[in-house]
Amino acid sequence: MYLQAKSEEQLACEKEWLQAGHMWLAHRGGFTAVVREGDADAGRAKVRVLQTGEVLTVDEDDLEKANPPQLERCEDIASLRCLNECGALNVLRSRYAAGLPHARAGHALLVLGPPKRTSPVYTEKVAAMFRGCRADDMPPHVFAAAQSAHRCMLASRRDRAIVFLGRSGSGKTSAMRHCVWYLASAYPAQGSKLTPERLDAAFDVLNLFGSCRTGSNPYATRFVSLASLDFDGGGALVSASVQTLLPDLRPGHTLLRALHTLYHGCDGRLRRELLLDQAPVNAPNPFISPSEKADAPSEFSALKEALQLLNVNEQEQMAVWKVMAAICHLGWAGAVKATTGSVIKYQFASAGCGQRAARLLAVGADDLARAVFATVPTSPQPNANLRTPSPSNEKEMSGTEALDAFVTGLYNETFNMIAALVNRSVSSSSRTSASILLLDAPGADNPMCAGQQSGAPLSKLLSNYLQERLQAVFHEALLVAPRDRYAQEGITLDIGAEEDWLSETVNPGPMVELLDKSPQNSIVRSSQADLRECDRRGLLWLLDEESMYPGSSDDTFLERVMTHYGAPNQTQYLIKKAPHARQFVLQHLQGTNPVLYDVTGWVKASRENPVTKKALTLLQESQNEELSRMWSWCRGASGASAWAGAPHDHSTLRRASSIRRTLTTGTAGMKRRSTALQAKFVADGVVDTLRRCGAGGVQFVCCLLANQPADANDDVNIPLLRSQFRGFQLLDAARLYKQGFPEHMPLNEFARRYRLLATSESENESAPQTTLSDRQIVDDMLLTLDLDVSSYRLGLTQVSGRLSLFIYLVS
Numbered sequence: 004m005y006l007q008a009k010s011e012e013q014l015a016c017e018k019e020w021l022q023a024g025h026m027w028l029a030h031r032g033g034f035t036a037v038v039r040e041g042d043a044d045a046g047r048a049k050v051r052v053l054q055t056g057e058v059l060t061v062d063e064d065d066l067e068k069a070n071p072p073q074l075e076r077c078e079d080i081a082s083l084r085c086l087n088e089c090g091a092l093n094v095l096r097s098r099y100a101a102g103l104p105h106a107r108a109g110h111a112l113l114v115l116g117p118p119k120r121t122s123p124v125y126t127e128k129v130a131a132m133f134r135g136c137r138a139d140d141m142p143p144h145v146f147a148a149a150q151s152a153h154r155c156m157l158a159s160r161r162d163r164a165i166v167f168l169g170r171s172g173s174g175k176t177s178a179m180r181h182c183v184w185y186l187a188s189a190y191p192a193q194g195s196k197l198t199p200e201r202l203d204a205a206f207d208v209l210n211l212f213g214s215c216r217t218g219s220n221p222y223a224t225r226f227v228s229l230a231s232l233d234f235d236g237g238g239a240l241v242s243a244s245v246q247t248l249l250p251d252l253r254p255g256h257t258l259l260r261a262l263h264t265l266y267h268g269c270d271g272r273l274r275r276e277l278l279l280d281q282a283p284v285n286a287p288n289p290f291i292s293p294s295e296k297a298d299a300p301s302e303f304s305a306l307k308e309a310l311q312l313l314n315v316n317e318q319e320q321m322a323v324w325k326v327m328a329a330i331c332h333l334g335w336a337g338a339v340k341a342t343t344g345s346v347i348k349y350q351f352a353s354a355g356c357g358q359r360a361a362r363l364l365a366v367g368a369d370d371l372a373r374a375v376f377a378t379v380p381t382s383p384q385p386n387a388n389l390r391t392p393s394p395s396n397e398k399e400m401s402g403t404e405a406l407d408a409f410v411t412g413l414y415n416e417t418f419n420m421i422a423a424l425v426n427r428s429v430s431s432s433s434r435t436s437a438s439i440l441l442l443d444a445p446g447a448d449n450p451m452c453a454g455q456q457s458g459a460p461l462s463k464l465l466s467n468y469l470q471e472r473l474q475a476v477f478h479e480a481l482l483v484a485p486r487d488r489y490a491q492e493g494i495t496l497d498i499g500a501e502e503d504w505l506s507e508t509v510n511p512g513p514m515v516e517l518l519d520k521s522p523q524n525s526i527v528r529s530s531q532a533d534l535r536e537c538d539r540r541g542l543l544w545l546l547d548e549e550s551m552y553p554g555s556s557d558d559t560f561l562e563r564v565m566t567h568y569g570a571p572n573q574t575q576y577l578i579k580k581a582p583h584a585r586q587f588v589l590q591h592l593q594g595t596n597p598v599l600y601d602v603t604g605w606v607k608a609s610r611e612n613p614v615t616k617k618a619l620t621l622l623q624e625s626q627n628e629e630l631s632r633m634w635s636w637c638r639g640a641s642g643a644s645a646w647a648g649a650p651h652d653h654s655t656l657r658r659a660s661s662i663r664r665t666l667t668t669g670t671a672g673m674k675r676r677s678t679a680l681q682a683k684f685v686a687d688g689v690v691d692t693l694r695r696c697g698a699g700g701v702q703f704v705c706c707l708l709a710n711q712p713a714d715a716n717d718d719v720n721i722p723l724l725r726s727q728f729r730g731f732q733l734l735d736a737a738r739l740y741k742q743g744f745p746e747h748m749p750l751n752e753f754a755r756r757y758r759l760l761a762t763s764e765s766e767n768e769s770a771p772q773t774t775l776s777d778r779q780i781v782d783d784m785l786l787t788l789d790l791d792v793s794s795y796r797l798g799l800t801q802v803s804g805r806l807s808l809f810i811y812l813v814s
């Protein structure tokens with residue numbers, strides 16, 4: 004390193020320390036500091052445990068060289084002298100204990116969380132220190148990620164993206180919000196309404212309406228959020244927008260925070276206007292939890308204040324409360340079967356509650372009941388095997404399911420409305436030069452980690468699938484693209500024989516294919532006998548097909564999945580049947596997060612219920628002028644939901660409509676009602692958007708859970724951290740960064756920028772410059788500059804080098 008050259012004394016100390024044989028002994032529970040005492044039998048070694056003095060004989064493979072103590076809290080694990088897993092985890096643990104939750108693994112930023120709300124590392128004072136800094140001038144921090152994205156965006160005039168990865172509850176949403184806050188406060192436009200407070204309010208509102216309480220996170224985000232911060236030519240923030248994709252907000256299945264907050268938080272006149280004072284409070288309501296209501300009043304006032312700050316007026320707020328209160332009343336209303344002769348009919352179990360819901364929505368009680376129950380069968384069902392294919396499975400619907408679907412529709416319309424109001428408030432039609440995109444998706448989730456023994460439902464599979472797709476983007480950007488670039492540039496790395504890890508790097512591709520591989524010939528259903536590789540289609544496609552076939556069930560779906568992917572196929576290491584019926588295990592993220600799934604109800608859940616759509620029609624036809632006006636505005640003429648009505652810059656609109664197009668045209672359009680496949684198409688659209696940021700245009704923030712909510716103390720849970728560290732492939736990324744030449748610059752630009760640094764001798768020498776190629780000029784310059792030859796490589800079109808080289812040149 005040019006700037007951090009060590010003194011002779013330091014080097015001698017390090018050498019002595021290393022020669023003393025300090026090692027880490029890796030084991031299931033973590034790793035322990037030991038000193039090597041000598042060799043034992045083949046492949047075994049004798050070690051002394053530092054803490055206890057005990058002498059053990061252990062496997063050589065379980066030992067990793069320890070780093071000198073000075074490196075214990077280094078900022079980048081790629082700068083470790085002995086780069087190995089125990090060393091890297093030790094750095095993360097030591098930094099976390101010292102109140103430094105951030106670190107780097109080459110180009111990736113790591114944040115050890117979950118973040119504490121009152122953490123001193125996210126204050127205005129800290130933010131001020133990052134403003135205007137260069138990437139190499141900042142310690143690892145989410146503010147640094149935002150700052151360098153801004154700097155690169157401004158220099159290149161191209162969009163940049165920051166992707167937040169991690170398990171549920173690890174702090175992705177929090178980190179994303181810190182980035183937004185930093186950029187809004189560091190680069191405000193003069194006279195702009197886009198203050199950090201307003202943006203904070205926007206995300207508070209979106210997160211409250213789009214999150215639910217789960218075992219892993221009481222504030223778990225249930226939608227994919229693609230936020231865009233748009234800057235003018237001078238780098239000032241002039242507009243913002245948030246695209247909300249794939250919302251998974253079903254009041255009957257998860258405890259949605261907004262319903263909880265409204266019901267337990269509103270009082271006085273508003274409570275009476277929403278008819279909540281007449282509700283049968285002691286009757287069970289599947290949409291509202293009776294517990295943890297103490298914070299609701301303050302949360303509700305904060306929500307109203309945030310809406311006010313976003314210029315959502317009283318009438319608009321009231322319209323939203325009415326729909327939400329109607330959902331609560333429908334929860335009490337319930338559904339019952341009323342059979343007359345051979346005719347089955349469903350109706351509200353409590354007519355009074357149904358009427359209250361209808362009053363709030365300003366529709367007739369009969370109209371409401373018809374909207375909810377009209378498609379439910381009114382006669383006994385025919386034998387399932389004789390049925391013709393029914394794409395909607397309507398015939399199997401019960402009254403409760405219909406009510407569930409309708410309420411889901413109402414809630415999703417409310418969420419779309421909130422997103423539209425937020426966008427109206429934060430977007431402007433100002434001319435923008437480029438944007439920073441921030442992508443936050445529901446985290447990878449494993450209910451078992453939160454102590455739940457039952458298998459995970461379909462919604463968790465979709466979240467885990469999205470994280471697999473994003474991990475594949477990470478793999479491509481940090482492990483594949485650099486090697487492709489070295490190959491194209493004719494650069495070889497000095498990688499020793501024992502370092503053939505590069506070729507062994509696990510690829511997330513097979514798991515992604517197992518889940519979403521498109522069928523070659525879509526409709527033909529293969530018999531088990533002639534099932535060939537080319538007939539294989541991903542699990543999401545199999546689920547979609549199964550949902551359309553007569554006589555299909557969750558069991559037949561799982562059977563088909565296992566026929567395609569279970570033993571004796573090559574993919575059997577990714578999937579295995581669990582001992583219980585209808586259960587299987589997927590080895591997510593390179594086997595680091597094995598998730599047990601239970602397919603009960605999946606075939607039905609994989610199709611959008613047609614009743615869901617009726618909610619919008621009912622809202623648009625409401626007798627309440629405000630309700631019908633708002634939902635007609637929100638949907639817009641093109642059904643663009645959250646985008647209608649908000650002013651947008653041309654490029655923002657283009658990006659948003661490009662994702663929308665991926666979702667509405669071609670196969671995606673035809674599969675619009677397949678909930679499972681929509682996850683694939685959303686992922687395609689998002690990945691495509693990220694690709695448009697170009698090579699190196701996407702930064703990754705890997706959020707790591709330091710411990711589980713159930714862990715007794717605040718210490719780092721090393722096995723948990725290790726599995727996430729492996730899942731992200733951080734050691735590989737750091738190694739490639741350390742051994743490669745990660746920074747690069749086109750030859751002509753290098754020549755132009757640093758020509759002055761080369762001595763005049765080279766310019767006077769031999770032939771005139773004009774006859775030399777850029778490569779020859781740069782070659783001469785590099786020799787003249789007398790740089791350490793191991794710190795750079797001269798490629799065919801670029802100079803590639805270590806970061807230290809470019810820091811040296813700039814300095």
Ligand SMILES: Nc1ncnc2c1ncn2[C@@H]1O[C@H](COP(=O)(O)OP(=O)(O)OP(=O)(O)O)[C@@H](O)[C@H]1O
Pocket residue numbers: 117118120169170171172173174175176177178220221222223224225444445446447706
């Ligand atoms: N509004 C809030 N109030 C209090 N705590 C919060 C709030 N939002 C998040 N948290 C806490 O911050 C931590 C990180 O949550 P965050 O939602 O940022 O994680 P995440 O990685 O985005 O999770 P998910 O993928 O489930 O959305 C969690 O412990 C969570 O309980």
